[in-house]
Amino acid sequence: MPRFSVIVPVHRVQAYLHECLDSVLAQSFTDFEVIAVDDHSPDASGAILDAYAAADPRITVVHLERNIGLGPARNTGTARARGDYLLFLDSDDTLVPGALRAIAERLEHTGDPDLLLFGHARTYWDGRVVRDEYHGLLAPGSGPEVCTLAERPELLRASAFPWNKTYRRDFVRRERLTFPPGWYEDTPWTFPALMTARSLATLDRVCVHYRQRRAGSILSTTSRRHFDVFAQYDRLFGFLDARPELERWRGALYGRMADHFAVIHASAVRLPPTARAVFFRRARAHCRRYRTPAGALTPRASARLRLRRALVRLGAHRVFRAFARAGAVHRPLLVRLRTARRRARTAVLRLHHGLQRLRPLDARLAVFSAYWNRGYSCNPAAIEAKVRELAPHIRTVWVCPERYAHTLPPGVRRLEPGSAGHWGALARARFLVSNVNLPHGHRKRPGQTLLQTHHGTPLKHMGLDLRTYPAGADGMDFRRLLEHTDRWDLSLSANPHSTLVWERAYPSPYTTLEFGYPRNDVFQHATAADVLRIRAALGVPETATAVLYAPTHRDYRRGWLPDLDLARLARDLGPGFVLLVRPHYFHADPAGPATGSPPAEELPEGLLDVSAHPSVEELCLAADVLVTDYSSLMFDYANLDRPLVLHVPDWEAYRAARGTYFDITAAPPGPVVRTTDELTELLASGAHAAPHTRELRAAFRERFCPWDDGHAAERVVRHVFLGEPVSALPTPVPPTERHPAPAACPAHRHGATAQPPAEESAGTRQPPPAEPQPPSAAPVPTS
Structure with missing residues (x-):
């Protein structure tokens, strides 16, 4: 059975x-x-x-x-x-x-x-x-x-x-x-x-x-067969009549019946026009036949619902239709009124912005934002924190809506996007910092400094390089893009590769700051205690191997659909592993779950949805292994010198749709797999942390992490906000001399030696690592 x-x-x-x-x-x-x-x-x-x-x-x-x-x-x-x-x-x-x-x-x-x-x-x-x-x-x-x-x-x-x-x-x-x-x-x-x-x-x-x-x-379907609903309620109330002990439910069922009749009648497609009046007469007859006795239990209903039920009970077909038509007219009218109100508000804000531009610049004000105002994160957040430490005379404000207010540290003032305060700050602030472009309506004033921090090392094509990739460009206005980049005063670079890409993809007269990414500073300063604290907050056992799965966005897909069978992966790896699932920020929301991802209650044991966690850096610190595909997160995570695995089931399709600056599978930061089974075997056997993978990571760090030594934010603040010359800033510490935060699992710590598997599977074999290029060399385009 x-x-x-x-x-x-x-x-x-x-x-x-x-x-x-x-x-x-x-x-x-x-x-x-x-x-x-x-x-x-x-x-x-x-x-x-x-x-x-x-x-x-x-x-x-x-x-x-x-x-x-x-x-x-x-x-x-x-x-x-x-x-x-x-x-x-x-x-x-x-x-x-x-x-x-x-x-x-x-x-x-x-x-x-x-x-x-x-x-x-x-x-x-x-x-x-x-x-x-x-x-x-x-x-x-x-x-x-x-x-x-x-x-x-x-x-x-x-x-x-x-x-x-x-x-x-x-x-x-x-x-x-x-x-x-x-x-x-x-x-x-x-x-x-x-x-x-x-x-x-x-x-x-x-x-x-x-x-x-x-x-x-x-x-x-448009048909008179929808009249079948009357026979079904005859059956339902017949069942009730045969079971006197159920009489208490008559009032509730009566309300459901009247609502059901109203929904069918109001539908634009179910009933033929010539049948609507007849249907309403039948509905009135049923309501009279099965009306609730006085004093019977009747659930509460809203005034609108009571009115609708009364019209059905009275058979007021024309009145019911008049209300429906009034609603149909009312909705477009509301849309027009909202549009007019929005335009009026925009005009008032533009006037306010213009008036504020007539006032002197505030030399002690800095406006920060990130990811289209989606909360406190990325390079701007690391710089803002360092400004409060090294330049306390600068007042910092952060732009984000109320729903992201919980991501702000204590004491950081919030500005509502599009508010008068926001536009006023944009008009008067001496410093503007963001990892994306500012509102198009803002025009930078003489004396203002706009720092573009970017938000990742580019593997995929960016900016003007997308002109021949319509899936990646997705209707991008390249003329407007250049208008925005022309406003940049400073462009922050994480490595020589990024410098060359930004200058070609965004050809504007800004100054490049080759300082490293401030968001990665925490990897060099966090302690073992910090790692354990973060894991405990996430619910990751101290002895488990935490695998962070962080795929990137696919331009040729809508929504987020994992390329891994996450439930099977978690089940096959067993209780010694915990999967932390983090979609791309297009789908991950610090104010809620990922778009298209399973609700938390649908996740199997050993799998955690961390899409709402506000700090991806904390997730990296908690993870013993990163599994990603083409995400720029790999360039950041490499600073931790922990195992990295590339899961690239659609490399050819991704490269064709978006374009890439180099072949990541030829010189990867770790093993490369294509299927869930290959990844399962790689992780379960320990091959992801075998000795040769450290050689891959070392070459990768030498090429892409030359300046991420834990002092990037300090260099930015001292140069941009305090005016110190570049020659006076801290010299980057070479990757081989750094001591990043240790992984919680001993086998994945920096310098630890993992036991290689007895026999490596075909899915985990790698070609010998490509000879690393010197940090100043440009990658050879292969697209």
Whole structure:
């Protein structure tokens, strides 16, 4: 007897069926059966099912001789089910990786309740993933772990789908629950199941991705068959009449019914125009037939909801339509009003900015920002901290919105982007520091110093070098780009390679400061105690090997999709490893989780989502190993002299789409792998820290880290803010004489000798390291 029976009704879904079945068969929890019911589908769905069943004995296929509809097809699958629990999955939807394991663990933790509700997310054709609006009902602490509906009546407000729940099979049999025929078969199934379950539990985790099809679904079909909803509510209230002990729920179900009727009537596509008035009359009749007796329990509702229900109950079709039309007119009007208000505000701010420019410059004011105002980070943050230490007479202000205020150190004043204070500071500050460009509306004044710090050593093409790479340029205005670079007074460089790239990619009359990257100073100053403190705050055990996975952005993709099977990697490496997952800053947000990344509750054991951590430098200090692809983070992490692994599954595609200044796979900072299996074997065997990898890192540091000695911020502040000549600044300490922060794991510390594996796999063999170029030599372009 399997733990789960996954029942998949199938009809006209040949384009989506492979993805649906693959999402089930790839689950890490394997104690399940799949019962696929071919509802006499006229396309290739039946043949697809047979092919899957031939390849996997867990799949049973039932071919129906005639089309009976979604509900009866589910009943057919239920009759053949052998599992402890039933799961219904529509054949154009998918299970999220790890969903079955999470459900199984929650069932065990809550004592195998009759019914478990879990989360889902809508997925759209344009790549958007939007979580169900009622997911707050599933959150821990929102009610008892195990309850009845009487203890948590608000669960009746949850989305009434059968596939966002799992049901004990003996509970379904005991209550004789079945799906009726028709288009709205979910209604007479879901509510009786909730009302009759003797024990309910919730799981605050997205387990199903609910596909929102552009065409072909019931909800996007114009037909009088939507009148089927009336028969389904007849069945639901008939069930209620036969169970007097459930009478208390009549008021709540009455409200759900009126809301349902209103949603169908308000839809622009479901009802033919000639059927709208008839539908509303039928809705009024149903509301009168099943009206709630005086004094019955009726859940609270908003004034807007009460008005809508009253209009349905009264059958006021024309008034209802008038309100709908008024809303349709009101929304564009609001848009126009907001646009006018925004333009007026912009005009006032420009006037304010112009007036502030007439005032003298404030020689003691410095404005800092980073990553388009996404919080306190990168080179500007390291410089700002050093200004407060070495030049306390300078007042520093940081530009970021309220949502990033928590990233600011105590005592640092915040400016709201676009505010009068922000524009006033831009107009009067003596010093402007950023790692990206300032607002286009700002014009630098004579006497102001704009320091462009950049935010990484360039492997990929940048600036004007993107002109022949449309995927990387993505509509970039190169003329405007040059307008911005012409405002730079100083350009900070981390190494000779960066100097040559910046001067070619951004050809403007600025002065280059070859001082190193201030954000990397911490690597030379942090102590072993600092490393352990950071790891403890992240939840990384002291004895575990922490692997930081930090891939870069792909210009030829939308959103973030890991090229590694992170769940399998964490599982195969075992409890001795912890994976820290950090997407590119386009997708990682210091104020929230990564865009497109799994919610924290979906992550398996041994895997931590650190996308919201404000300091990537702290993550580097916590990590014993960095796994990246083409991210500039590799150039920074090399300063720690800890193992680096390049995972480059799409090197050819990335290079073709973005362009690179050199072949990183020819002279890498560590081993190069292409698959999850190769990476797993490399890490598990210890080959990532073998002696020859230290030689690769040494050559890499010599070429790309000549000035990152822990004094870069000091050099910047003393020269830019205090006016000291370059000749008076600290001379860079050679890489071989530095002592970076030690790794927590002894085998990965600077100078430690790791035991090489007995036999190196084919996926981890490397060619001999390329002869390092002297720091002043330019890399040879190979694109």
